[in-house]
Amino acid sequence: MALLKVLLLLGLGVSVNSDVSLQKRIIGGHNCDDTERLYHVRLVMTNGPISTICAGSLIHPQWILTTADCYELEPRTNVAMFKVHPRATEVYIQQIRQRPVLYTDDSRKHNIILLKLQTPVTNVPLAPLPDCSNRPKIGDTVQLAGEGETTTGPNNRRLRTGRIPAHLQCVDMKVVQVSQSRSFGYIFRAEEPNKDACNGESGGAVVFNGKIYGVISLDSSHYACKKPVSIMDVCEYIGWIKKTIGDK
Structure with missing residues (x-):
């Protein structure tokens, strides 16, 4: 029940008001187009009353691409939320129960992981992987x-x-x-x-x-x-x- 309350609160999407700053964050940003980034995933790590928010991308019906910073082992509960952009009436939520797949090189853990979902997500567009023959260059x-x-x-x-x-x-x-x-x-x-x-x-x-x-x-x-x-x-x-x- 506590987790459900946290997720409902997070789903409200109420902006923070501050008397000490008028800057927007992502700083200098703008509302993303409602037709783009439909694959965006909100990742929530919850430990008791404390929740941490991260982001990820659905690149396969059963896989999310994100950073290692966005997943923590027990006692935290790790949840993926879909259809958060554009904000939907009903956000689809799935708890991540499997350990992440880490990339390691010479025993060095890189800050990139793949999270496997227990149930494939079939009603969310997938993020397109890159064409690595045309990578971003300085100035792009x-x-x-x-x-x-x-x-x-x-x-x-x-x-x-x-x-x-x-x-x-x-x-x-x-x-x-x-x-x-x-x-x-x-x-x-x-x-x-x-x-x-x-x-x-x-x-x-x-x-x-x-x-x-x-x-x-x-x-x-x-x-x-x-x-x-x-x-x-x-x-x-x-x-x-x-x-x-x-x-x-």
């Missing part, structure tokens, strides 16, 4: 999206609590760094003045030419708009992804 524009905080604190300090905005937020950024190897995996980076992703956006799809080329992987900065957004480079993992989900 990519689109990020998420349901994180809609305000910041004093001096652009990131907020960690609040309610989900009434509409999925999108923001365009330019690629400033192509794929690089870091301790948590292969990333590229994007930025735009006075624009940023925030807590709650981890795992969200980064789109280029209508396809998913990246997954948002937030750094631990306490302040917004200070550095480019780190993005897991899906093309570096495309072989693993297709093998795992059975896509030839």
